[in-house]
Amino acid sequence: MKVLVPVKRVIDYNVKVRVKADQTGVELANVKMSMNPFDEISIEEAIRLKEAGHAEEVIAVSVGVQQCQETIRTALAMGADRGIHVVHDGDIEPLVVAKILKELVDKEGPSIVIVGKQAIDDDSNQTGQMLAALLGWGQATFVSKVEIEGDSIKATREVDGGLETISVMLPAVLTTDLRLNEPRYASLPNIMKAKKKPIEQFTPVELGVDPSCRIEILKVAEPPTREAGVKVSDVGELVDKLRNTAKVI
Amino acid sequence: MAIPNVNAAELQTYKLTTAQKDAVDQIKSLVGPRGYVSKTEEMEPHLVDWRGVYKGNAELVCYPINTREVSDIVKICSAAVMPIVPQGGNTSMCGGSVPLKNSASIILNFSRMNQIRCFDKNNYTMTVEAGCVLQKLQQTASDADRYFPLSLAAEGSCMIGGNLATNAGGTNVLRYGNARELVLGLEVVLPDGQILSGLNALRKDNTGYDLKNLFLGSEGTLGIITAAVLKLFPKPRGIYAAYCAVSSISAAIELLDRARKESGDCVETFELISRLVMDLVLKHIPNCQDPLEERYDHYVLLELVSTAENDQELYNRFERILEGGMEDGLILDAALAQSEVQRQAFWSLRENATESQKLEGASIKHDIAVPVSAIPSFYEAAWQAILEVEPKARLIAFGHAGDGNLHFNVAEPANGKTQDFIDNWGRINTAVHRTVQIFGGSISAEHGIGQLKRDELTHYKPAVALDLMQKIKSAIDPNSIMNPGKVI
Numbered sequence: 001m002k003v004l005v006p007v008k009r010v011i012d013y014n015v016k017v018r019v020k021a022d023q024t025g026v027e028l029a030n031v032k033m034s035m036n037p038f039d040e041i042s043i044e045e046a047i048r049l050k051e052a053g054h055a056e057e058v059i060a061v062s063v064g065v066q067q068c069q070e071t072i073r074t075a076l077a078m079g080a081d082r083g084i085h086v087v088h089d090g091d092i093e094p095l096v097v098a099k100i101l102k103e104l105v106d107k108e109g110p111s112i113v114i115v116g117k118q119a120i121d122d123d124s125n126q127t128g129q130m131l132a133a134l135l136g137w138g139q140a141t142f143v144s145k146v147e148i149e150g151d152s153i154k155a156t157r158e159v160d161g162g163l164e165t166i167s168v169m170l171p172a173v174l175t176t177d178l179r180l181n182e183p184r185y186a187s188l189p190n191i192m193k194a195k196k197k198p199i200e201q202f203t204p205v206e207l208g209v210d211p212s213c214r215i216e217i218l219k220v221a222e223p224p225t226r227e228a229g230v231k232v233s234d235v236g237e238l239v240d241k242l243r244n245t246a247k248v249i
Numbered sequence: 250m251a252i253p254n255v256n257a258a259e260l261q262t263y264k265l266t267t268a269q270k271d272a273v274d275q276i277k278s279l280v281g282p283r284g285y286v287s288k289t290e291e292m293e294p295h296l297v298d299w300r301g302v303y304k305g306n307a308e309l310v311c312y313p314i315n316t317r318e319v320s321d322i323v324k325i326c327s328a329a330v331m332p333i334v335p336q337g338g339n340t341s342m343c344g345g346s347v348p349l350k351n352s353a354s355i356i357l358n359f360s361r362m363n364q365i366r367c368f369d370k371n372n373y374t375m376t377v378e379a380g381c382v383l384q385k386l387q388q389t390a391s392d393a394d395r396y397f398p399l400s401l402a403a404e405g406s407c408m409i410g411g412n413l414a415t416n417a418g419g420t421n422v423l424r425y426g427n428a429r430e431l432v433l434g435l436e437v438v439l440p441d442g443q444i445l446s447g448l449n450a451l452r453k454d455n456t457g458y459d460l461k462n463l464f465l466g467s468e469g470t471l472g473i474i475t476a477a478v479l480k481l482f483p484k485p486r487g488i489y490a491a492y493c494a495v496s497s498i499s500a501a502i503e504l505l506d507r508a509r510k511e512s513g514d515c516v517e518t519f520e521l522i523s524r525l526v527m528d529l530v531l532k533h534i535p536n537c538q539d540p541l542e543e544r545y546d547h548y549v550l551l552e553l554v555s556t557a558e559n560d561q562e563l564y565n566r567f568e569r570i571l572e573g574g575m576e577d578g579l580i581l582d583a584a585l586a587q588s589e590v591q592r593q594a595f596w597s598l599r600e601n602a603t604e605s606q607k608l609e610g611a612s613i614k615h616d617i618a619v620p621v622s623a624i625p626s627f628y629e630a631a632w633q634a635i636l637e638v639e640p641k642a643r644l645i646a647f648g649h650a651g652d653g654n655l656h657f658n659v660a661e662p663a664n665g666k667t668q669d670f671i672d673n674w675g676r677i678n679t680a681v682h683r684t685v686q687i688f689g690g691s692i693s694a695e696h697g698i699g700q701l702k703r704d705e706l707t708h709y710k711p712a713v714a715l716d717l718m719q720k721i722k723s724a725i726d727p728n729s730i731m732n733p734g735k736v737i
Contacts, residue, residue: 012590030558034587074587185587189575
């Protein structure tokens, strides 16, 4: 079976994100970009399914600007077999990505789509669920363990207060949580091999998807900075501050 | 060489002179109740060194707030012949920042003198006080689109005053030089309390003896560095990192040469890491991962750095260097960082080398330098010399191979008795240091001398040099009150 894995190009996890002076978004110029960490986990899981003999082919997909090819190359260097780049400049919403992925699923016929549970730039946490709905497939979200059992998947999910184990019929959409695995590094020999792996290109329109945004961003602002604390000299002052300054009692 | 051991003996008592007692009282009233601590439990962290090897005595730990106050304290101490120990983050590897046992002293801790006095972006300089934590200075430079390259494992707690006083090295010496080379001017309080104001922000200044270089590397034995003008550089934008398994130490040195030549001299990092270091880090430090699938004997952390944006050309050269190295058998396998997170994960393997050693048990440390070309033969010869003393010793070798500096440390045998191993301390030191001498090297590349290597130094430094050092010391600090018992 085939496994399809979307990989998003986002601001590197270790970069301090800054809001643009005009508050239209965050600063992207000269900022280090990398693969969304949850997508690295998705790619790793897909490769492990292949190594375990469950999958024959892993396809990495990225939607966005030209440099998304670098993100796809990283996925290929980790061990994905080929890439698909859906070229689009400018903002793109989870629903549009889900529609694009649906078209690619129809084209490629994978049995599993492994999606990062969210991207660390917009934290939407929507694409996987929307895709499952559009496809009419079952879904296992926030998974921390995946076992293939015949024509279904036993998935352990990270839920509030513990773990939940569910079984979903194939084909299915999985969304990955942090504890699922530890992604491998891209080795030099694999980076060299990845250069020869094919990357197909499409535009959203070629796939029959309208990429325009439905949501208009009015303003992006920094969270309020935390004010410095004060020392109180006695319990009386503390109670007074809590009541009259903080207004919490 | 004596084996330091904190718990070995009860600390003996000593007596203060009347003048010293008066000096303590004068200093207390000078700095006020917030400017000092004198209770044993409050002074404790300042009296014991980072490695837990040395513990000394002090009457007071003072926290001066400005240079004037330092000067006033030193004047009082000078008059009373009261020893002074300057202290920054107290991260010395050689017991240089803690007082001696059984003698009176005042510790001057610089944590309250932590202001950046001036940041001159276009002059590529910043003027900073001694108590600035190194990491804060790196961050300040970075926030202003500049780069302060001094970088070492203790950067989160060590202070610039100590870095300069010990002429610290670290991971960026290959490209930017050590601490000494990053300084344009210094402000120093002399042992008589006078202030030597030399905060020049000049790259060219040939007006007589270069006095600042007397204090850089003096470890507080000639005066107290209170502020400095530091050089800044353009901020790196593209950093390409690889964690390479190399086929041998000489292959590593060959790779360094190729990387320097073929990258356009953009090699910023070239750190050698031995297998045992990897094993200890993976064993003791949580969330660390071996970047490669197989086990290898020697690794190199290589970084090429560009100040240009999206330097695709340099990245291509980086890949070609690695590919070529692999084709020619220098590199056996390599992982390339695909994100900043992965790059920092490489670094955490290197930077936790010291911490993981501490968690593993006793180790005997050597901070040596030899010419880069001599590293492979030195490595082999020194290892053989150690094995002759302790056949089951484990070698923890890592360090800045790019600048010739290795931390050639020896861990106790896996199932041996710690005391048997410690008993060999002196013999192992001698084995390594004699080998260093044969290869024209240094027994202290970047950690300084402190208390740890003071006696050892007399065996390896030429008599004429030691004599000249002593004459300088006597001329500047005739009463020997500055950080006594260190260096000379």
